[in-house]
């Protein structure tokens with residue numbers, strides 16, 4: 001077996017400075033011991049596999065205040081693109097990833113859990129027209145295999161872009177249930193708002209979404225809807241507000257739509273937290289009673 005990569009000098013507990021985060025990113029990109037799946041096994045999109053993971057480590061820390069001690073849940077973990085850089089950052093913390101593609105989960109277990117025991121990967125056999133057509137259960141009936149309040153940081157990168165609105169609502173309910181007090185939810189999406197629609201109508205978008213469409217959920221390719229889904233921003237946000245989450249900060253809008261003033265990422269980035277003024281309504285997320 002390949003030797004385990006050397007762990008970073010990421011500080012424990014509190015926030016990490018921009019300088020040490022930049023340094024850590026450079027170390028990860030240079031680290032030849034970090035395992036990578038062969039190109040023919042990668043099913044999560046194009047681009048430089050490790051570079052994209054390092055980019056998102058930056059966003060997790062800078063926008064989502066991810067700490068080395070956080071307990072992290074990665075929904076739609078794919079084949080470890082986000083997990084690999086996190087092995088060099090999460091020290092006292094832990095990581096759980098869930099995905100519906102068994103091959104990705106197997107690769108991660110064999111190549112990441114074998115070196116980092118606090119990184120665990122779980123297969124969910126949920127149906128999806130592209131990623132798991134023979135899946136036995138529907139995402140709307142989802143129950144994540146974790147106890148209430150288990151995580152400090154939950155993320156979904158390039159996953160909501162492959163969901164219908166019902167799937168988003170099911171995950172929002174379960175995410176809220178597993179979030180600990182003070183936890184953050186970080187997710188990327190294609191969000192339709194006035195500047196995004198304008199960019200799409202001008203033909204500047206990266207995909208063929210129809211900027212004139214009035215529906216709250218639209219597809220880049222209507223013949224293959226789940227290949228790329230964009231949501232009206234307020235409609236999407238309502239699914240998370242309904243379960244007691246709120247926006248911690250303004251979204252960072254990306255380049256995908258061809259909007260006039262894009263931020264530095266490709267997809268739009270959202271960071272939500274628990275709204276302390278809303279008590280959980282569902283028994284599934286009610287605070288357990290004492291003895």
Ligand SMILES: C[S@@+](CC[C@H](N)C(=O)[O-])C[C@H]1O[C@@H](n2cnc3c(N)ncnc32)[C@H](O)[C@@H]1O
Pocket residue numbers: 043044045075076077078079080081082098099100101104124126128131139156157158159162167
């Ligand atoms: C474009 S890939 C992104 C993977 C990963 N988040 C990344 O950025 O490398 C979309 C991922 O979402 C996963 N996925 C789709 N539907 C899912 C569901 N209902 N539950 C969990 N994962 C799902 C797919 O299997 C796939 O790994």
